[in-house]
Amino acid sequence: MRSLQILAGLVGLISMVSPIQASTVVDPSTAAIAAIDAMNNAFYNPSEGRWSPDVAWWISGTALQAVLDYMHITGSRDYLSQAREIIDKQKAPLPGWPQGGGNFRADSTDDTAWWALAMLRMFDLTGDKQYLSIAMQDEQYIWHYWTDTECGGGIYVDIRAMTYKNAIANALYIKLAAGLHLRTGDSHYLTRALKAHKWFVESGMINAEGLVNDGLTQDKANGVCFNNEGPTWSYLQGAVIGGLVELFRTIPDETYIRSAATLANAVISSSKLTPPSTGVLTDYACEGTAAGCNYDQQSFKGIFARNLGELDALIVGRPYRAYLEQNANSAYQKARNADDTYGTSWAGPFDGSSLAKQQSVASLWVALL
Numbered sequence: 001m002r003s004l005q006i007l008a009g010l011v012g013l014i015s016m017v018s019p020i021q022a023s024t025v026v027d028p029s030t031a032a033i034a035a036i037d038a039m040n041n042a043f044y045n046p047s048e049g050r051w052s053p054d055v056a057w058w059i060s061g062t063a064l065q066a067v068l069d070y071m072h073i074t075g076s077r078d079y080l081s082q083a084r085e086i087i088d089k090q091k092a093p094l095p096g097w098p099q100g101g102g103n104f105r106a107d108s109t110d111d112t113a114w115w116a117l118a119m120l121r122m123f124d125l126t127g128d129k130q131y132l133s134i135a136m137q138d139e140q141y142i143w144h145y146w147t148d149t150e151c152g153g154g155i156y157v158d159i160r161a162m163t164y165k166n167a168i169a170n171a172l173y174i175k176l177a178a179g180l181h182l183r184t185g186d187s188h189y190l191t192r193a194l195k196a197h198k199w200f201v202e203s204g205m206i207n208a209e210g211l212v213n214d215g216l217t218q219d220k221a222n223g224v225c226f227n228n229e230g231p232t233w234s235y236l237q238g239a240v241i242g243g244l245v246e247l248f249r250t251i252p253d254e255t256y257i258r259s260a261a262t263l264a265n266a267v268i269s270s271s272k273l274t275p276p277s278t279g280v281l282t283d284y285a286c287e288g289t290a291a292g293c294n295y296d297q298q299s300f301k302g303i304f305a306r307n308l309g310e311l312d313a314l315i316v317g318r319p320y321r322a323y324l325e326q327n328a329n330s331a332y333q334k335a336r337n338a339d340d341t342y343g344t345s346w347a348g349p350f351d352g353s354s355l356a357k358q359q360s361v362a363s364l365w366v367a368l369l
Helices: 008-014 028-043 057-074 080-090 109-126 129-143 167-184 187-202 234-250 254-269 300-312 321-334 355-366
Strands: 216-219 224-227
Touching: 028 057, 028 321, 028 355, 057 080, 057 109, 057 300, 057 355, 080 109, 109 129, 109 167, 129 167, 129 187, 167 187, 167 234, 187 234, 234 254, 234 300, 254 300, 300 321, 300 355, 321 355
Parallel strands: none
Antiparallel strands: 216 224
16 A cells, blocks of 8 residues: 655644654564563463453454564564464354354454454455455444444444444444455445444544544433543544544545544544653553553553554654654553563553553554554
8 A cells, every 4th residue: 555645734633743752762573573472471372272261352352463463564474373273263153152153253243343353464464265254244243233223323332232332343343344345345345334434423422622432322212322421442543543544445535544643633632642741642541540441441552553553654754653652662661571561551660461451562563563
């Protein structure tokens, strides 16, 4: 994909990004390998074919994405046999949701989408159409939970309850459907992606600050839905950026890149998501709180970094690289342990390791490759 010659048109947006030292304290490729190897050494369970089987299943899906992205960008195939092992074992019907029939069809649409996106990357790496076929099955499965009635459209996230339409399920679906159109040329995927994108923009989930809240509250008595003002988690912003990037790759309309840049700049200029005291991405709703961040929340920042990196790679001059470097430098110097595992906050200090924290920082380093 060619870089866009639109930097001048983004100057007004990029000017909100504070000047940041544009270099890393360690080679990003070296750091990415070290982070992935530490993740494997500390958390991979070969007999289960996943990392940390006691942690939410979707986190292994996004961890796999980080590893596949590393190989896709660098040309390495060092982890390909492991990736095949993971997919072969995890595509079996889920014990808690056998009615899904396997191939990552879970009891929530977002969990399905994380794995489906990894299947697209696995197809990119191998050219093996079995992975593309799985992603196609997953897309159809997710789309089944779109309804035009409640909230005027949108996909339900919780298949069991069918009660909540939120940002993450719909943003991931847009990226998946657009990605399938890009790889297959089948127009029905683009039609669905555009329909979902239009609905998302009009849904009210994007707030006055230009950030994405968690989801919608349904007022069934009055037949309306409205922004629930849930936390503007970093991964929500990243998933929306990722969908916009994939739409641009599918139909090169600069509107999508400009929208993605506007959202990225809203994150960088937010005193909550990027506190001026650190200049480092922060999930303010859990980091530094008494409860702390659970495993899901520990995963969020890397998803933002992954998708910001995809946006950055499309714009001449790499305007977001310095922000990614600032985060990587801080994480390496302040949140890293001697064994190359990382803590929750990239501003430090190290507070123990987990799969969620490790896959998150792996995606951060991969975004700099």
